[in-house]
Amino acid sequence: MSALPMTLNTTAETETAKIARGLRERDMELLADLVERYQHRLVRYLLYLTGRREYAEDLAQETWIRVLQRGSQYNGRQRFDPWLFAIARNLAIDYLRKKRKAVAAVSLPNDRDAMLLLPSSDPSPFEAAARSEDAMRLAGRLQILPPLYRESLLLRFQEELSLAEMAQVLGAPTTTVTSRIYRGLAALRFAFEEGDSHGG
Amino acid sequence: MEGDKRFRELIDRSFVEEVSEDERQLIHDHIRDCDGCKRYLELTARTIRGLREFTFTSEADSNARVREILAHHTETMRQHNVQFKAWAAFAVALSMSIVGSALVYQVAKLLTVPMHFDTAQVQAGVLVFWLLPSFCSALRLLAAAAENRGMA
Numbered sequence: 001m002s003a004l005p006m007t008l009n010t011t012a013e014t015e016t017a018k019i020a021r022g023l024r025e026r027d028m029e030l031l032a033d034l035v036e037r038y039q040h041r042l043v044r045y046l047l048y049l050t051g052r053r054e055y056a057e058d059l060a061q062e063t064w065i066r067v068l069q070r071g072s073q074y075n076g077r078q079r080f081d082p083w084l085f086a087i088a089r090n091l092a093i094d095y096l097r098k099k100r101k102a103v104a105a106v107s108l109p110n111d112r113d114a115m116l117l118l119p120s121s122d123p124s125p126f127e128a129a130a131r132s133e134d135a136m137r138l139a140g141r142l143q144i145l146p147p148l149y150r151e152s153l154l155l156r157f158q159e160e161l162s163l164a165e166m167a168q169v170l171g172a173p174t175t176t177v178t179s180r181i182y183r184g185l186a187a188l189r190f191a192f193e194e195g196d197s198h199g200g
Numbered sequence: 201m202e203g204d205k206r207f208r209e210l211i212d213r214s215f216v217e218e219v220s221e222d223e224r225q226l227i228h229d230h231i232r233d234c235d236g237c238k239r240y241l242e243l244t245a246r247t248i249r250g251l252r253e254f255t256f257t258s259e260a261d262s263n264a265r266v267r268e269i270l271a272h273h274t275e276t277m278r279q280h281n282v283q284f285k286a287w288a289a290f291a292v293a294l295s296m297s298i299v300g301s302a303l304v305y306q307v308a309k310l311l312t313v314p315m316h317f318d319t320a321q322v323q324a325g326v327l328v329f330w331l332l333p334s335f336c337s338a339l340r341l342l343a344a345a346a347e348n349r350g351m352a
Contacts, residue, residue, distance in 0.1 A: 044256045134250035
């Protein structure tokens with residue numbers, strides 16, 4: 001009964017070890033394969049984080065260059081995607097810090113996260129990506145939702161990262177991570193409550 | 201109301217974290233009699249479903265562009281690495297040639313008396329057979345570094 005999960009687990013370990021070795025050796029074939037597999041998800045994550053398409057594409061390129069330069073730091077003991085997202089997040093925060101020099105002081109345990117509290121006022125890329133009526137209703141809310149909550153929702157419900165993996169990406173304790181998810185969910189749920197009551 | 205709040209927290213938790221079978225049953229039993237919490241559960245499920253209904257398309261040439269940039273960076277890093285190694289080898293060779301020359305000269309001086317050489321002969325010997333070849337080797341490494349930079 002337990003043979004299948006064991007096999008899957010072993011395969012996963014081999015896969016991450018292979019990635020770690022390839023990154024250490026700067027194996028171009030492996031890097032091309034990783035780009036093929038993760039670029040789409042990386043751009044999506046950065047889009048949720050920054051709320052701007054052009055930032056997301058630029059930052060994704062920067063992230064891959066960082067992966068190439070610091071590939072030897074990936075130990076292959078955990079999944080590759082949380083490690084990749086953590087790099088992308090640090091780059092995005094530094095980038096936004098440069099872009100928005102005057103940020104209102106917000107009391108957060110981690111000052112770096114203050115960069116992500118300000119919602120973007122730019123045109124919504126979420127509306128363009130909405131593929132259902134419900135998604136369209138959420139799109140407007142997502143655009144004004146603080147990116148800190150937006151990224152938590154993405155990592156949990158689209159990337160399906162575990163809370164521990166999310167904590168690794170966000171550099172925050174799991175209690176903080178869950179609290180951000182609940183707050184994000186509450187804000188989005190309001191889109192339906194509001195819409196339904198308006199609709200009668 | 202306090203009871204509802206507790207159940208709504210449990211409903212949230214059931215979507216985000218692991219809850220036990222007993223807790224799941226508790227929610228199930230509660231929403232049978234509580235319309236408010238039933239609606240809360242439906243809206244939460246609908247929100248999460250809605251979140252999964254976004255499809256972002258990457259720019260068509262996005263992957264190819266990233267691969268190209270990575271290939272360029274890899275080549276640049278490789279060249280920097282080769283140059284660094286050549287310069288490091290030159291530095292090591294140069295210092296070894298200075299230290300080695302001093303040692304060889306001391307040994308040769310000790311052999312002056314038993315071998316019936318004079319000091320000028322020892323100095324000339326060390327210069328021709330040790331110092332010049334070792335400097336030439338070091339310079340050859342330096343030339344290799346310059347050649348690599350030229351190729352870059």
